[in-house]
Amino acid sequence: xxxxxxPHLALIGIGCAGPVFAxxxxxxxxxxxxxxxxxxxxARLIQPLNDAPGAVTVIDRDMIRxxxxxxxxxxxxxxxxxxxxxxxxxxxxTSYHGLSDDAPRRMLVRVDGRSAYSPYFVSGIxxxxxxxxxDDIERIEVFRGTNAAAYGSNAFLGVVNIITRPAAETxxxxxxxxxxxxxxHERMVSIRQRLGDATARLTLGQQREDGLDGLNDSYxxxxxxxxxxxxxxALDTVEFHFGFVDTRAxxxxxxxxxxxxxxxxxxxxxxxxxxxxQLNTDDEIxxxxxxxxxxxxxPGFFIPSLSSYLGVPSAVLLAVYGIPVGTYVDGAQHTxxxxxxxEFEHLIHPGPDDRIVWGAGLRSDRVASQRxxxxxxxxxxxNTRLFANLEHRQGRAWTFNAGALLEDTDAAGPRFSPxxxxxxxxxxxxxxxxxxxxxxxxxxxxxxxxxxxxxxxxGGVVLFQSFQPSGELPPERVTTRExxxxxxSADHQSNIDLRVYVEQxxxxxxxxxxxxxxxxxxxxxxxxxxxxxxxxxxxDIHGTxxxxxxxxxxxxxxxxxxxxxHLKSNDPPAELSAPHHAFALFASIRLPHDWQMSVxxxxxxxxSWYDSDxxxxxxxxxxxxxxxxxxxxxxVSSAELAxxxxxxxxxxxxxxxxxxxxxxxxxxxxxxx
Numbered sequence: 001x002x003x004x005x006x007p008h009l010a011l012i013g014i015g016c017a018g019p020v021f022a023x024x025x026x027x028x029x030x031x032x033x034x035x036x037x038x039x040x041x042x043a044r045l046i047q048p049l050n051d052a053p054g055a056v057t058v059i060d061r062d063m064i065r066x067x068x069x070x071x072x073x074x075x076x077x078x079x080x081x082x083x084x085x086x087x088x089x090x091x092x093x094t095s096y097h098g099l100s101d102d103a104p105r106r107m108l109v110r111v112d113g114r115s116a117y118s119p120y121f122v123s124g125i126x127x128x129x130x131x132x133x134x135d136d137i138e139r140i141e142v143f144r145g146t147n148a149a150a151y152g153s154n155a156f157l158g159v160v161n162i163i164t165r166p167a168a169e170t171x172x173x174x175x176x177x178x179x180x181x182x183x184x185h186e187r188m189v190s191i192r193q194r195l196g197d198a199t200a201r202l203t204l205g206q207q208r209e210d211g212l213d214g215l216n217d218s219y220x221x222x223x224x225x226x227x228x229x230x231x232x233x234a235l236d237t238v239e240f241h242f243g244f245v246d247t248r249a250x251x252x253x254x255x256x257x258x259x260x261x262x263x264x265x266x267x268x269x270x271x272x273x274x275x276x277x278q279l280n281t282d283d284e285i286x287x288x289x290x291x292x293x294x295x296x297x298x299p300g301f302f303i304p305s306l307s308s309y310l311g312v313p314s315a316v317l318l319a320v321y322g323i324p325v326g327t328y329v330d331g332a333q334h335t336x337x338x339x340x341x342x343e344f345e346h347l348i349h350p351g352p353d354d355r356i357v358w359g360a361g362l363r364s365d366r367v368a369s370q371r372x373x374x375x376x377x378x379x380x381x382x383n384t385r386l387f388a389n390l391e392h393r394q395g396r397a398w399t400f401n402a403g404a405l406l407e408d409t410d411a412a413g414p415r416f417s418p419x420x421x422x423x424x425x426x427x428x429x430x431x432x433x434x435x436x437x438x439x440x441x442x443x444x445x446x447x448x449x450x451x452x453x454x455x456x457x458x459g460g461v462v463l464f465q466s467f468q469p470s471g472e473l474p475p476e477r478v479t480t481r482e483x484x485x486x487x488x489s490a491d492h493q494s495n496i497d498l499r500v501y502v503e504q505x506x507x508x509x510x511x512x513x514x515x516x517x518x519x520x521x522x523x524x525x526x527x528x529x530x531x532x533x534x535x536x537x538x539x540d541i542h543g544t545x546x547x548x549x550x551x552x553x554x555x556x557x558x559x560x561x562x563x564x565x566h567l568k569s570n571d572p573p574a575e576l577s578a579p580h581h582a583f584a585l586f587a588s589i590r591l592p593h594d595w596q597m598s599v600x601x602x603x604x605x606x607x608s609w610y611d612s613d614x615x616x617x618x619x620x621x622x623x624x625x626x627x628x629x630x631x632x633x634x635x636v637s638s639a640e641l642a643x644x645x646x647x648x649x650x651x652x653x654x655x656x657x658x659x660x661x662x663x664x665x666x667x668x669x670x671x672x673x
Contacts (some may be wrong), residue, residue, distance in 0.1 A: 037492060041110070041141050041161040043389045043401055044150050044345065044357045050431035050486050051391070053401035053421030054147065055499040057547065059140040061165070062554050066588040066598040068627040068644040068668070069134065070178070070186065070207070072109075072162065073127045077584055077602060079142045080499075080545040080561035082158075085609065085618075085655035089182075089211030090219035090249045092127050093609070093655065096144065096158040097503065097541050098567055098578025101610045102655075106441060106476075108147075108155040111162045112227075112241055114272050114290045115341065117154045129268040129294070130162070131225040131243030133188055133203045135176065135670075138165040144545065145501065146478050148439025149403040149419035152385055153412075156441040156478060157503070167192055167201040167229045173673040180666030183210030183218070198230040212659065216250040216261040235278045241290075244269035251298070257309060258301050258331065266296040282349040286359075292339040300331035300371075306456055306463075321523055327456040329463065335369040358388035367445050374451035381445070383409045399423040407440075411448060412475045415440045433484035441476040447509060447533050448473065453518070464524040468517050470509070470533040479504045494550040501543060508537030510571050510610075539569040541578070555596060560585040576617060579605030594631040600624065609655060616656050624648040640670040 042052040049056060057079045069075045073092035076082045083095045087102045095104050104125050109116040111132055118126050140162050147155040170192045178186035190203040203225045211217035225243040232238060245268045252261040272290035279285065306327050307314040317323040345359035363383040370376050389403035404418040421435035450467040482501040489495070513529040515521070521528030543566055549559035562583040569575050584602035591597060601624045608617040629642035644666050651660040 037488065037495070039141050040163060041159070042143055042147070042150070043391065043403060044359075044387075045347070045355060045389065045391060047391070049495075050425065050488065051399045051401075051423055053403070053419060053423075053433075053435055054437075054482070055144045055484055055497060055545065057142040057144065059142070061138055063557075063588075064134060064137055064140070066555065066596065066627065067586075067600070068598070068625065068642065068646075068666070071127055071134065072130065072137075072140065072160070075134075075140060076142065076160070077600065078559075078561075078586065079144070080547050080563040080582075080584075081144060081543070081565065082142075083578065083582075083604070083607065086659075086661065087655050088215050088217035088659075089209055090128065090217050094125060094127070095577075095609075097543070097565055098607070099157075099505070099508070099539060099574055099610055100577065105444060106156045107158045107160060108151055109160045109162070110151070112164055112239070112272070113274060113288050113343075114241070114270065114292075115151075115154065116162075118268075118294065118337070128219075128221060128247055128249075129245050129266075131223050131245050131268070131270070132162060132164055133190070133205050133223065133225060135174065135188065136164050136170065136190070136201070136203055136225065136227075138163050138169075144499065145435075145482060145503070146417075146437050146439035146480050147419075148417035149405050149437055150387065150389065152383075152387075152405055152407050152417070153409070153415065153440050153442040153475065156439055156476065164227060167199040167227050168194075170201050171672045175671045176668065178666055178668040181664040182212075182662075183208070184664070184666060185209075186668075197232070198228055200226065200228045202226045211250060212661065215659075216252050216254065219247065219249040222246045237276045239272075239274040239276075241272040241274075242270070256301075257303060260301050262299050262301075264296060264298045266294070268292070268294045282347075282355075284347050286343075286345040288341075288343045288345075290339075290341050292341075294335075294337040296333075296335045298333040298335075300333050301329075302331065303329040321461060322459060323456055323461050323463075324458040327458040329454060329456055331371075331454055333369065333371040335367075335372060337368070338364075338366045340364045353393040355391045356388065358386075360387070361385045372446065372452055373449055374453055379445050379449065381410055383407065397425050399425070409442050412440075412442045415442075415475060429490060430487045431485070433482075433486070435480070435482050435484070437480045439478050439480075441478075443470075443473060443475065443509065443533075451517075453522075462518055462522045465516050465518055465522050465530040468514070468530045468532045473509060473533065473535040474507045476508050477506045479506075493552060494548070496548040497546070499545040501541075501545075503539075503541040505537075505539040505541070507535055508539055508569075508571070508574075509533045509535050510537045510574070537569065537571050537574070539567060539571075539574055541565065541567045553590065555590045556588060558585075558587040573608065574610055576606075576608040577610040579607040579620075581605040594633070595628065596631070597626070597628045599626045604654070618653055618655065618657055621652050621654065622649075623652050623654075636673060638672045640668075640672075642668045642670075644668070 037049045039052050039056045040046055042056050059078050073094050076094055085093045109125055143159040147159045172192050174190040176188040186207045188205040192201045205223045208220040223245050228240040230238045247266045249264050251264050252259050270292040274288040276286050303309045314325040341363045343361035347357045349355055365381040367379045385407045387405040392400045401421040406416050408414040417439045419437035424432045449469050451469050452467040453462045454464045455462045480503050485498040487496050512534045513531050516530040544564045547561035551557040565578045567575050567578050582604045586600040588598035603622050606620045625646045627644035629640050631640045647663045651662045653660050
């Protein structure tokens with residue numbers, strides 16, 4: 001029932017809006033700076049890129065479409081320093097500067113001001129749970145480096161800000177169909193409706209794929225996403241966002257008793273409302289509230305006869321371990337997480353050369369899983385935050401940014417995350433930047449309190465513990481120093497950006513094994529030990545990132561990037577978690593008669609996803625993709641047929657050397673009215 005609640009609320013809200021709304025356009029913030037490249041999210045201010053307090057990569061709508069990507073994770077190949085892999089066909093992984101295992105959690109993802117970071121159990125970034133369709137994205141801004149001063153503890157090594165198109169700027173009716181290799185089927189339909197002073201958009205979609213050969217990793221995603229922009233008057237606007245993702249994904253290994261092939265059901269839904277008031281020409285206030293719910297049902301495994309499974313007579317199990325005769329083991333797992341977040345933000349201009357944005361936020365998380373935490377009770381986490389950023393211009397030569405965030409969380413206590421940045425405009429087109437910042441990452445409930453036990457059903461004797469609580473560990477801490485140089489041509493058609501950085505991470509956590517906290521130790525745990533997280537880790541990362549882009553028109557460009565990353569750590573596996581060298585080249589060209597062609601080629605040096613076995617090291621690899629499209633127009637309608645190929649020239653191993661993603665072709669038809 002709850003799975004259907006949010007889309008119904010979205011439709012009810014759209015339908016009921018008609019009688020009370022009267023007409024006014026929704027204006028894009030990006031129009032304020034004309035053709036000057038800007039960012040909206042680096043310091044919670046609309047800023048020209050050469051005034052931002054850090055390095056930012058912007059991926060706009062034309063680049064998204066030309067890429068042929070089907071999810072946001074694939075789009076991050078445009079960003080230097082980011083590693084991308086797939087643990088299986090259904091699970092994309094992304095990391096910035098390494099230090100990520102099969103559950104990345106050191107980057108923050110935001111969608112229209114809402115945190116899509118899911119720090120409830122293991123992973124922080126679960127791309128499949130984002131309901132926004134890729135064609136509804138206006139732009140993606142990737143802040144490279146910690147941005148805890150603006151967004152708090154989850155923005156530890158970077159922030160991906162996804163900004164969707166205002167409803168009024170989308171076509172009235174759209175449809176997309178994709179068919180491809182490996183059982184790829186994708187369907188999307190979107191409708192936009194004017195309702196008096198409001199404009200509403202509703203997008204529905206489904207995607208499914210068979211997964212990789214030899215793995216039970218097929219998946220099916222069903223999505224709904226709605227946005228309503230309501231102009232209340234000359235000074236007030238309200239945005240409503242609703243969405244959900246319902247997923248069925250394969251998991252497990254053939255012929256395994258404790259990890260059998262099975263289907264896991266999961267659901268994520270949210271509702272968000274944001275009110276803006278324009279106080280005068282420059283100043284405004286915003287109030288945002290969102291509620292999010294996540295659930296997952298994993299049937300796990302079932303052992304009907306423990307005696308048969310272990311090959312030990314029931315009488316022996318009873319005499320030695322007190323295990324009742326005829327008992328069984330049920331390994332099902334059920335999880336639920338709720339989040340409520342309220343945030344106030346105020347933008348003021350105290351003088352002609354100064355802008356200040358400040359605000360405060362409250363967040364409540366409730367997490368429940370008897371299997372994961374060995375308790376029927378909810379785990380409650382409260383978070384309060386106070387943030388501010390000052391931008392000051394000193395003549396035409398200098399722009400200074402000073403920001404900080406004070407955050408208090410139940411488990412970690414108060415933490416202060418500051419940032420200082422100075423941008424020197426050497427010429428009208430060339431800017432040098434120096435920045436220093438500090439940030440923290442609060443541990444997830446799983447990292448702190450995981451207590452995963454498997455007990456026989458009749459007597460409750462614990463047989464095996466796959467994870468034990470870590471106790472009180474301090475938050476991870478990162479201190480970043482960077483120098484940057486950005487040059488833009490006079491017509492803004494080309495730019496080059498250089499970032500040189502040092503990141504020092506302390507109190508880093510890592511997996512280890514220790515004597516189980518269960519007494520007596522579970523009989524199936526080797527030497528009575530169980531995995532847990534421990535602190536005391538340290539990593540020093542230094543490197544260089546260079547990117548360039550030449551863009552003669554909005555749909556014709558050539559660009560690329562190079563990243564050198566050197567990582568030293570007191571935890572040897574961490575040192576292999578980022579490639580020393582990586583580069584990418586990409587281009588798109590508008591051809592005569594409404595044809596368009598785009599290509600991408602990249603190289604990733606050898607690396608190993610953190611905490612994986614040494615034999616899982618991924619050897620250096622190249623990847624290439626190409627797409628060609630033809631567009632037709634008839635009045636207000638248009639159609640586009642695109643043919644593309646990923647991993648041209650051979651399969652790619654980007655997570656495990658034996659896990660090969662083969663070349664895959666696809667055909668996409670888009671219809672617009």
